[in-house]
Amino acid sequence: MSEDPEERARMYLTKIQEYLREAEASxxxxxxxxxxYARRYVGDAKYFLEAGKPATALASVAYAEGLLDSPSILGLxxxxxxx
Numbered sequence: 001m002s003e004d005p006e007e008r009a010r011m012y013l014t015k016i017q018e019y020l021r022e023a024e025a026s027x028x029x030x031x032x033x034x035x036x037y038a039r040r041y042v043g044d045a046k047y048f049l050e051a052g053k054p055a056t057a058l059a060s061v062a063y064a065e066g067l068l069d070s071p072s073i074l075g076l077x078x079x080x081x082x083x
Contacts, residue, residue, distance in 0.1 A: 004054075005054035005055045005057070005058050006049065006054035006057075008054075008058055009048075009054050009057040009058040009061055010049065012045075012058065012061045012062070012065075013042065013045055013046065013049075013057075013061055016038075016042060016061055016064055016065055016068070017042065019065070019068050020035060020038055020039060020042060020064070020068060023035035023038065023068050023071065023077070024036075024039070026071070026076075026077060028071070028076055028077065030071070030076060031071045031077055034067050034068065034070055034071060035067075035068070037067050038063075038064040038065075038067040038068050039064075041060045041061065041063045041064035041067065042060075042064050044060040045057040045058070045060035045061040045064070048060060
């Protein structure tokens with residue numbers, strides 16, 4: 001995997017969006033709430049990429065992934081994270 005922050009953030013964003021859609025489709029209100037926060041971090045990541053701040057974008061998308069991992073850690077959903 002590339003160590004270039006911009007390239008890495010873009011790849012990460014592409015992968016995390018499917019994971020986000022799955023969480024948003026959940027019928028569990030707590031999972032949907034976490035998905036909403038994750039969606040905001042994804043939006044922030046996109047903004048920071050466009051603003052020329054790829055390291056900050058990478059951090060934002062990593063926060064989103066952490067939030068989306070939370071429901072599976074708590075046993076609220078089966079983890080279907082894309083590769």
